[in-house]
Amino acid sequence: MSLRTSARRVAAVAAGVLALTVGLALPAFAHVTIQPGTAEKGSFSKVAFRVPNERDDASTTKLVVDFPLDHPLPFVSVRPLPGWKVEVTEGKLPKPVQSKYGEITKAVTKITWSGGKIEPHQFQEFEVSLGGLPEDTDQLMFPATQTYSSGEVVKWADEPKADGSEAERPVPTLKLVAPSGEDEHGAGPSHSASPSAAASGGPTLHAENVAHSPAASDGTARLLAGAGLAVGVIGLVVAALALRRGRGTPAA
Known part of the structure; x- marks a missing residue:
């Protein structure tokens, strides 16, 4: 030879x-996820729905995120994203939910981003401020639907498997942990919305122009x-x- x-x-x-x-590594980081993946119970937290485009021949043109109705969030703020149109949908809950802010009868049911484009081999983060996060559950699930310019629609809504392994299209999940570092009065962030909005049955929605913080590492580079x-x-x-x-x- x-x-x-x-x-x-x-x-x-x-x-x-x-x-x-x-080929084996791509599925490990091509999921739609929520960053950071944890937040304190009862807090106000800014999160980002991270959306990678795992297609070589199409762009992501739309994202729809469904919000939990069993643990509705009284306050939801959306950060404007240049090039994208955002639509926040509110709806009446199947039954009122009691919270420390009062009775909640109406809340955000989904948020839709459209009109923009995530090119192949790129990703985008869609930022949202959430509060007050519930104190009686350990996680919140946000099923997401990703639409491509080719017409393909991918739903990220699979819950974790019984054996603990990852599902094929895992639902973006926010883990809720016990509070830490609160002052003795349990004061929340200064930018939180007025609790009276929740007591009246409707969430407070506003565009939040805040400084961008570095996104949590998704491990892609290391992989x-x-x-x-x-x-x-x-x-x-x-x-x-x-x-x-x-x-x-x-x-x-």
């Missing part, structure tokens, strides 16, 4: 390993770096074996 033939085989093997590695390292190691091993055979065998 000639060195040229060995080199061709090494390149083919490396390309195949790279394609397989990247790709790991995949690249694995491919590099495999390529070196295969190349070494091929060169050793080439030296020990007469040229064809």
